[in-house]
Amino acid sequence: MATTHLSDSVLVQQYIAGNENALAMLINRHQSKIYGFIYSKLPDRDVADDIFQDTFIKVIKTLKSNAYNEEGKFLPWVMRIAHNLIVDHFRKNKKMPVVRDTDEFSIFSVIKDDSKTIEGLMISQVIEEDLRRIIQELPADQKEVLVMRIYQDLSFNEIAEITGVSINTALGRMRYALMNLRKVIEKNKIILTN
Secondary structure, rough: OOOOOOOEEEHHHHHOOOOOOHHHHHHHHHHHHHHHHHHHHHHHHHHHHHHHHHHHHHHHHHHHHOEEEEEEEHHHHHHHHHHHHHHHHHHHHHOOOOOOOOOOOOHHHHOOOOOOHHHHHHHHHHHHHHHHHHHOOOHHHHHHHHHHHOOOOOOOHHHHHHHOOOHHHHHHHHHHHHHHHHHHHOOOOOOOOO
């Protein structure tokens, strides 16, 4: 069996049993999603790099001490660790998180713009700025779920695990976020197509 097809839980077991390469495979498999999540909350490369490293230091310590028991839920468990480290970072620095688009996550990875004209590009930029501004006005819990679902393509199960709420709460927050976005768009007569 090729090692690239092994499940996360098998790789975790192999790492605990002493196979250092198994951890490298897990990191490679999930680093873009985990780093993208961290960077969306902390859009400073140096800070995001530190949190990413701290996340895996904590993962290694937990696995080495045989304290890992999230069978089959490796990614949500790691995302929860990253989420907690981000919260700790904001508590230490007493700053509120700002959600921004990143190189990896932009609303235009969801909304396609096939026009190559300067006018089309300018309109797209205005739409993207309007959408970013509207998202910033959402309550923090709704904004968090919306960003994780749309920009980071996480499932509601993963969002619930990471944020420590029930799946129904995560779904409810997304529903309210979309309702609030719709209200602001209608109230301000914002056009999100070009």
